[in-house]
Amino acid sequence: MPQQNRFEKQLRDRKAVLLGEVHDALLRIDAERNAEVAAQVRDTKDQAAIESLAEIGHAEVERDLGEVRDIDAALQRIAAGTYGTCVTCGAQIAQERLEAYPTAKRCLHCQQSHERGSTQSLI
Numbered sequence: 001m002p003q004q005n006r007f008e009k010q011l012r013d014r015k016a017v018l019l020g021e022v023h024d025a026l027l028r029i030d031a032e033r034n035a036e037v038a039a040q041v042r043d044t045k046d047q048a049a050i051e052s053l054a055e056i057g058h059a060e061v062e063r064d065l066g067e068v069r070d071i072d073a074a075l076q077r078i079a080a081g082t083y084g085t086c087v088t089c090g091a092q093i094a095q096e097r098l099e100a101y102p103t104a105k106r107c108l109h110c111q112q113s114h115e116r117g118s119t120q121s122l123i
C-alpha cells in the first residue's frame with residue numbers, strides 16, 4: 001500500500017514538527033516562569049514527558065498537542081489497516097479529503113453531521 005505509506009510519512013513529519021514546536025514553546029514559557037521545569041524540558045525529547053509537562057497548562061501548546069493526538073490516532077489506524085475508512089459509516093474517505101486532512105477519521109458527510117450534532121467537540 002504505497003499510498004498509505006505516503007500519508008504515514010506525511011503524518012510522522014508533521015508530528016515531529018509539532019513536537020518540536022511544543023518543546024520550544026514550553027522551553028520559552030517555562031524558562032520565564034519555572035527554571036526547574038525548563039531544565040526538565042531541555043533534557044527530554046520524549047513525547048510522553050513533553051505531554052505531561054504541557055498538562056501544567058499552556059493554551060498555546062494544547063492546540064498543537066491536540067493535533068499530535070489526532071496524528072497518533074491516524075498512525076494507529078494505518079497500523080490497524082483501517083486508515084481512510086470512515087469511523088462512523090465505514091465508507092471510504094475521499095482521496096482529496098485525506099490529501100487536505102490526513103488525520104480525517106470521518107467522511108465529509110459524517111463529519112458535517114457530527115459538527116452539527118455536537119457543538120462542544122472540536123474534532
Ligand SMILES: [Zn+2]
Binds near residue numbers: 088090107
Ligand atoms: Zn461516514
